[in-house]
Amino acid sequence: MSNVLFPFSDEHKMIRDTARDFAREQIAPVAAEFDESGEFPHQTIKKMGEMGFMGIEVPEAYGGAGMDTLAYVLALEEVSKVDASHGVVMSVNNSLYCSGILKFGSEDQKMKFLPPVASGKSIGAYSLTEPMSGSDAGTMKSRAVLDGDGYILNGRKSWVTSGPVADYVVVFMMTQPGQKQKGITAFLVEKDTPGFSSGKKEHKLGIRASATSELLFEDCRIPAANRLGAEGDGFKIAMTVLDNGRIGIAAQALGIAGAAYEAALAYAREREAFGQKIGQFQGIGFKLADMKTRIEASRLLTYNAALAKERAKTGNERFTTEAAMAKLFASETAMFVAHAAVQVHGGMGYSKELPVERYFRDAKITEIYEGTSEIQRLVISRNELGLK
């Protein structure tokens, strides 16, 4: 844990310590097993719900824990430090599913769609990407057509975290083709709706215990009341929700980096070569110094983004740049630190006997999902240049 002086309340310390203890006691013993099998860890995810980790910022009236963004970030870092797969399920549930409904949902939608997911009894997902529409999210082809008192959805979505296990999904579809981003609308879909199914499951390099798949919509009829926001508002909703999500991924990356750093530090203190502890060699010591420094900088950027988001809750201020900077720097730090940790461990870093190789595999995705590093640089530079 960092020595950064930060204005943590007793509540912040409590959730951080609770998440740390939970992760060490309940997740650590099963993390390697689920990584190896690629199975979804239903039991521990359910327990995380019981602990209140699946809807941390959702008010208690809607089934959540009623805490702030800093509390969310602290808990997510601790979970991800032990296992990034559990971390991403928690992140998507909290920031990609709940945050959008909380901000854009009607009272009826909040009452119906938040409690099961925020309480952790059900799992939520967010579905934007399509096979031919990734970073260029505005080019999606999936189509929703108004038909009486409902919408008929058709299309194929891809790379949906928790896709195969989700009970509820926020999905983005084109309602006015030809209008590009302004033709996109957001919808809430329940798992058992006829015409809705999960497709191909992805076999991934890392975060293997999280379930990622396609989602298929074949003449899937949903009530018009399941439209989130107005027709044409979908792209802005998707982007606003991703601003939230990117803070979650920054916290996840911080957790992975912290785990890799602590493993490398411990190994550098113990392992001897050429008659001394390897940490005494400058080649290792300087690596540790860079790892520590980048983690501390990531932490400050992530906390700063969390505080910016907290301020935005009472107004319409955006925290897009803060979230993008935190996600960009923390994810590249996770990759840098995990890469260095494998190197410090030498052969042992490459072995499945230790979790270091898992940290390395898990770190990579943080530079890709919820906007690649290139997209974060685009977002930051456009905002700085006043182009958007």
Ligand code: CAA
């Ligand atoms: N908040 C609110 N509004 C926003 C916004 C934000 N963060 N970003 C853009 N907008 C608004 C703009 O103001 C603009 O509105 P006006 O037309 O009224 O001016 C409108 O949205 C269109 O914006 P752009 O012209 O900037 O849109 P663009 O097509 O150029 O795209 C982009 C910008 C940054 C490249 C965006 O498409 C993007 O972020 N792409 C990456 C998508 C992404 O992160 N995908 C990951 C999906 S989730 C996932 O990874 C799976 C998972 O399950 C975890």
